[in-house]
Structure formats: C-alpha cells, structure tokens
Amino acid sequence: MTTGPAPVPGPQPLLQLRGLSHSYGAVQALHGIDLDIAGNEFFALLGPSGCGKSTLLRSIAGFETPAEGEILLDGEPLTRLPAHRRPVNMMFQSYALFPHLSVEKNVAYGLEAEGTAKTEVRQRVGEVLETIGLTKFAKRRPGQLSGGQRQRVALARAIVKRPRLLLLDEPLSALDRKVRAEMQLELKRLQHEAGMTFVVVTHDQEEAMSMADRVAVLNAGRLEQVDTPVTLYAAPRTRFVADFIGTANLLDGTAVAGGISLGSGLVVAVEHQLPAGSPATAVVRPEDVSLAPAGSGTLEGTVVDTFFLGGTSTVSVQVPGLRAPFTANVRAVQVPERGSRVGLVLDAARTVAVADDRDAGAAAAAAGATQGDARGAAQETVSS
Structure with missing residues (x-):
C-alpha cells in the first residue's frame, strides 16, 4: 500500500x-x-x-x-x-434540483444567493447553458427533462460558480448505460x-x-x-488492485528465483523482486496469454468453456492444480473446441508479481x- x-x-x-x-x-x-x-x-x-x-x-x-x-x-x-x-462545490448523486424552478433558475440559484449582480448572473448562466447544450431548455422544469439532461443541469449549477475544486459523488449512477457512456465523454470535455x-x-x-x-x-x-x-x-x-481493476488470472504461490512456484513443479516466470520464500501472486491479464499445442506452453489444461465476443473470444481452461479456470482472450478464428488440451504461453515481461x-x-x-x-x-x- x-x-x-x-x-x-x-x-x-x-x-x-x-x-x-x-x-x-x-x-x-x-x-x-x-x-x-x-x-x-x-x-x-x-x-x-x-x-x-x-x-x-x-x-x-x-x-x-x-x-x-x-x-x-x-x-x-x-x-x-x-x-x-x-x-469548493459538490454535485450530489441525487442532483437535488428544485422541481418548481426552471433550468436557468436552478443554475442561477447559487449566484443569486450570493448577491451576484443580475447582469452577471444572466451572462454566466447563459454561457454555461450553452457549454452543456441546454440553452433551448432554459425555461423548462426538471420534470420535463430526461435523466441525462437533469444531470447536465446539476453540473451546470455546480460549475457556474467557478469553484476551484468540484466534487462529484457517483454523478452518473442514475443514468442508463448508453447515456452514461455519452456523459463520461461530456464530463471530460467540460472539465x-x-x-x-x-x-x-x-x-x-x-x-x-x-x-x-x-x-x-x-x-x-x-x-x-x-x-x-x-x-x-x-x-x-x-493483489487487491490486480483483482479489482479489469480481469486477471491470479496465480498464488511462493516467490522463487526468477518466478513464482505454484507447486507440483509448476513455475511461472516473472520479473520481480519479491523475497524468496514469501507468499506471492502472479498477475496475468487474459490478453497477454497465447494458446499453443498441448505440451508446449508454460501451463497446460483442458478447455472447459468459450465465450464469443465478436472479433475475439474468451477461452476458459482448467489447469491441474489451479482452483479457478484460467482465461485467455484470443482471436475468434483461433477458438479451440471444448474438451481439447491446450498449452498456455505466458510472457514473463508482461506478468506482474505482487505479494499475496x-x-x-x-x-x-x-x-x-x-x-x-x-x-x-x-x-x-x-x-x-
């Protein structure tokens, strides 16, 4: 840590x-x-x-x-x-918009509460509504807007005061997947x-x-x-970060010279500096694995499942001695049949060692x- x-x-x-x-x-x-x-x-x-x-x-x-x-x-x-x-300003997960006020009044609320001159309020509200693309919705109330539009109003209200630091608490959690993806790009652009x-x-x-x-x-x-x-x-x-971020094969064993011993004679080559004999985990991302004929890989196992993802497929391989199936992402045309024996080739330069x-x-x-x-x-x- x-x-x-x-x-x-x-x-x-x-x-x-x-x-x-x-x-x-x-x-x-x-x-x-x-x-x-x-x-x-x-x-x-x-x-x-x-x-x-x-x-x-x-x-x-x-x-x-x-x-x-x-x-x-x-x-x-x-x-x-x-x-x-x-x-500092904070945008809450619930947006907390005033339902009885128009979009422009919601955005202007903080400035008006501080006694900002009316001409400056109009100018700054107009600028921020144009930035977030809601100028034509200025007279509408929150109940007349979509979830994505309400999110933009809440963001406009937060940035119109020009805080030095803006805090956002789960700002996209209330949006559906498509709108959430669009707003990720929008937030980055606005920032x-x-x-x-x-x-x-x-x-x-x-x-x-x-x-x-x-x-x-x-x-x-x-x-x-x-x-x-x-x-x-x-x-x-x-190990927590490796498991939490993305998808990874986590191979738990003991640090040895040049790699991590998984027991039963299996050693995964890793470029690391962990003390020999200490509990260690090899982190292998699925895209950093290639398939090979049985008997020619770092590890060997039986294909137990495949998942078609379009241009690629995920292959799940049960390796003797490992509790969880090992996953590899391969081109769709290279997918082996279930039940077949395959070798797994791991790249030591892309395999990360962390303490167990x-x-x-x-x-x-x-x-x-x-x-x-x-x-x-x-x-x-x-x-x-």
Missing part, C-alpha cells in the same frame, strides 16, 4: 490531504490518508462499497470533520472551515473547457478508467494505489462491511 503522499504532475498540488483519519463510532472509516491532487486534474476515487471514498469526498467538502489530519487547498487549511466557506479540478467518487472502474487522469483505489479506508489508469491496469502493486495479501484483504473487506453498517447507522441517527 502507498505509504506517503502520491506524487502529482506539476510543481504545486492544488489539494493536499495529510494523515486524514475518520471514524464512525468504533469503526475507523479512513486510515491516515495522504494524497496530492493537481490543479486542472480529473481525479477519481475508486473502490467497492464501504471502502471510504464517499467519506473522503465529504471530508473535503466539509460535510464530515476528520478526527485527525489536515486538508489544504493551495496551501491554505480547510479542515476546520465550514462547508459554505470553502471554495477541460472549464479548467477546473474535478474529483469524482465512483465504484465503476470503467467510469473511472475512461475519465480520470489519475485514480486512487481505496480498500477499507486505506489507499491501495494511486496511479494513471494505464499503470493501475498494467502494473498493479497489490489475501489474509489482509479478507480482514479489510470485513472492516469495510462493518464500516458501511456504522456509517448507515450514523446517517440514520442524524436524519432522525
């Missing part, structure tokens, strides 16, 4: 989190989070339910007060500053045009990997890894589930 502030591009990070910890009763939701986020960066907080990502976002926004640590924006402390005094720093919380890895410049993967309140999407996929640092942290992962998952229960109880207490 990361042990210090994650490096960011550029000389000065916009947002700095130092030793951030928070608890719900006896359950600790955040464990000493250190994180730097750059100006004009699209940053994603990614992880399963109960991992602490929403707690972290709400702490930045000012809706939660961390028990320990500091939050700095451009070097200025925010930790004890109330939410309404922070130069670039607005020149703002976006921090988005999501449990959808595809969403995070397609939009963000960098992604922080959280697990039970701890940072597992902070990296670009490409690095997270190609070079995961922990399954025991720690199980404890973290249990803590995460308890954390979710504790947070729910706390929110229920507040709402009642």
Whole structure:
C-alpha cells in the first residue's frame, strides 16, 4: 500500500490531504490518508462499497470533520472551515434540483444567493447553458427533462460558480448505460473547457478508467494505489488492485528465483523482486496469454468453456492444480473446441508479481462491511 503522499504532475498540488483519519463510532472509516491532487486534474476515487471514498469526498467538502489530519487547498487549511466557506462545490448523486424552478433558475440559484449582480448572473448562466447544450431548455422544469439532461443541469449549477475544486459523488449512477457512456465523454470535455479540478467518487472502474487522469483505489479506508489508469491496469502493486481493476488470472504461490512456484513443479516466470520464500501472486491479464499445442506452453489444461465476443473470444481452461479456470482472450478464428488440451504461453515481461495479501484483504473487506453498517447507522441517527 502507498505509504506517503502520491506524487502529482506539476510543481504545486492544488489539494493536499495529510494523515486524514475518520471514524464512525468504533469503526475507523479512513486510515491516515495522504494524497496530492493537481490543479486542472480529473481525479477519481475508486473502490467497492464501504471502502471510504464517499467519506473522503465529504471530508473535503466539509460535510464530515476528520478526527485527525489536515486538508489544504493551495496551501491554505480547510479542515476546520465550514462547508459554505470553502471554495469548493459538490454535485450530489441525487442532483437535488428544485422541481418548481426552471433550468436557468436552478443554475442561477447559487449566484443569486450570493448577491451576484443580475447582469452577471444572466451572462454566466447563459454561457454555461450553452457549454452543456441546454440553452433551448432554459425555461423548462426538471420534470420535463430526461435523466441525462437533469444531470447536465446539476453540473451546470455546480460549475457556474467557478469553484476551484468540484466534487462529484457517483454523478452518473442514475443514468442508463448508453447515456452514461455519452456523459463520461461530456464530463471530460467540460472539465477541460472549464479548467477546473474535478474529483469524482465512483465504484465503476470503467467510469473511472475512461475519465480520470489519475485514480486512487481505496480498500477499507486505506489507499491501495494511486496511479494513471494505464499503470493501475498494467502494473498493479497489490493483489487487491490486480483483482479489482479489469480481469486477471491470479496465480498464488511462493516467490522463487526468477518466478513464482505454484507447486507440483509448476513455475511461472516473472520479473520481480519479491523475497524468496514469501507468499506471492502472479498477475496475468487474459490478453497477454497465447494458446499453443498441448505440451508446449508454460501451463497446460483442458478447455472447459468459450465465450464469443465478436472479433475475439474468451477461452476458459482448467489447469491441474489451479482452483479457478484460467482465461485467455484470443482471436475468434483461433477458438479451440471444448474438451481439447491446450498449452498456455505466458510472457514473463508482461506478468506482474505482487505479494499475496489475501489474509489482509479478507480482514479489510470485513472492516469495510462493518464500516458501511456504522456509517448507515450514523446517517440514520442524524436524519432522525
């Protein structure tokens, strides 16, 4: 796991989190989070339910007060500053639009509440509605809009105040798959045009990997890894990240010279620096595997299933000694028949070795589930 502030591009990070910890009763939701986020960066907080990502976002926004640590924006402390005094805006998952107000009135609400001059309000609202393509819907009310259009109105209301930092809590979860894919591109375009720093919380890895410049993967309140999407996929640092990001064959064994021993004489060649004799996992992506005639591969097994995906197919191979079938992505014309014996050729240069942290992962998952229960109880207490 990361042990210090994650490096960011550029000389000065916009947002700095130092030793951030928070608890719900006896359950600790955040464990000493250190994180730097750059100006004009699209940053994603990614992880399963109960991992602490929403707690972290709400702490930045000012809706939660961390028990320990500091939050700095451009070097200025925010930790004890109330939410309404922070130069930060937040777009909620529910959008929270006023149903009785028109689109333009919803967007203008924050500016009018601050006493902004009417001429400036009209100008800024007009500009942002044009940017998001909703100028012709300015007089409509939210109930007359589609889900995607309501999402754009909520985004417009958030960016019209020109915050230095925009926080988005599961912004696309209420949209269907097609609209969600369109809005992923739209969010990235708007972030670039607005020149703002976006921090988005999501449990959808595809969403995070397609939009963000960098992604922080959280697990039970701890940072597992902070990296670009490409690095997270190609070079995961922990077993959790390897399993959570994309699809991977995880081969658990023991680190030996030049590889990982799976037992029964099977050794997977890996370029790694793990201590010999330590529990280790080889991470092999399905697209980094090629099929070969039986007896000529790194591993050998029996084809138990195939899944046609268009130009490619996924082949599932049961290898003796492995608990789960091994998967390989191959060209559709190369799909072997079920029941046939095949060899699996693994590329050592593309096979990643990580420490086998399954025991720690199980404890973290249990803590995460308890954390979710504790947070729910706390929110229920507040709402009642």
